Amino acid sequence: MTRRVLVTGAAGFIGSHVAAALLRRGDAVAGLDSFTDFYDPALKRRNVEEVRRLGELPLLEGDVRDPAAVREALRGCDAVVxxxxxxxxxxxxxxxxGYADVNVRGTAVLLEEARAAGVRTFVSASSSSVYGARSAAPFVExxxxxRPVSPYAATKRAMELLCRSFQVHGSMDLTCLRFFTAYGPRQRPEMAIHAFARAIGEGRPVPFYGDGTSRRDYTYIDDIVDGVLRSLDRASGFRIYNLGESATTSLSELVALLEEAVGRRAILDxxxxxxxxxxLTCADLTLARAELGYEPRTPLREGLARFVEWMRTPRG
Ligand SMILES: NC(=O)c1ccc[n+]([C@@H]2O[C@H](COP(=O)([O-])OP(=O)(O)OC[C@H]3O[C@@H](n4cnc5c(N)ncnc54)[C@H](O)[C@@H]3O)[C@@H](O)[C@H]2O)c1
Structure with a gap:
């Protein structure tokens, strides 16, 4: 099926990989991104340049909270990521x-404009943080x-509920994907793997929070992108899926794996x-496997090696 997919946040870490994968398989793609300064916008412009080597990416520089910008970006699109x-x-x-404004109001604007534009498929990014502070694993949808423990988590849960409410119109399939700590090339620079790997490589102290026993399910970007594309293709009604690796790694183990990948000892702060x-985060993948055919393929050690190789590759 020929489709045109609007990717919001297309200049960011996950968005640029999703846009690239859609172009690679022949879908038409449009982007909407406001290039916020949460981290250096120059990195986002470079992401866009890299995607554009694969094909056409018309990208509107605008805000998801702005109905006029969203309307323009949606022109000709039948799906949204x-x-x-x-x-x-x-x-x-x-x-x-600020988080509520962008993540909740922005999603409401986008949902309403997408509905009015006749969009059939709406896939959006939620987060493992919606599960709150739990010690029992794995987490099932x-x-x-x-019981969110941060405003971020609360806004992601609110976004899921907003998506669910749009089901009443009956015109859009809506899928929310709970990403479990995505990492890989172009990862946001403030995220642990990126920040730690750079610090270790440059001999700077690594900010190490807690006693090292906190555990995370880390998901390689190619697996996340595979799950996003599968969700676009198999959307049906309202769905929520975990996208993770279903393996947990403690913070201490992560630092040891990064030392191995970088080839240098970490100085802990x-x-x-x-x-x-x-x-703790840990994804139960039963539903994603059964309904999407999702199967993560990149173990952490291999993904970290690829990340470090990317980090060391000079880019023009
Ligand atoms: N990276 C992860 O591990 C992770 C985990 C769970 C959920 N998520 C979610 O996945 C999505 C992508 O995350 P990411 O890591 O690629 O982040 P990112 O910051 O690299 O990408 C987000 C993009 O959205 C753009 N943006 C922000 N506010 C905007 C606005 N008001 N209007 C238009 N564009 C705006 C930013 O400029 C940025 O390019 C986010 O929704 C995030 O909450 C990410």
């Missing part, structure tokens, strides 16, 4: 209003998600636990 957001747990504690951080 909504990735634009204020991301990150810790900064959301300092800016709950049907588990209660009513030990700090207390951060408010908003959860002790």
């Amino acid at each position: 909504h990735l634009a957001a204020k991301a990150g747990v810790r900064p959301s504690l300092l800016d709950p209003v 049907s588990d209660p998600c009513d 030990r700090r207390p636990d951060q408010p908003g951080d959860v002790p």
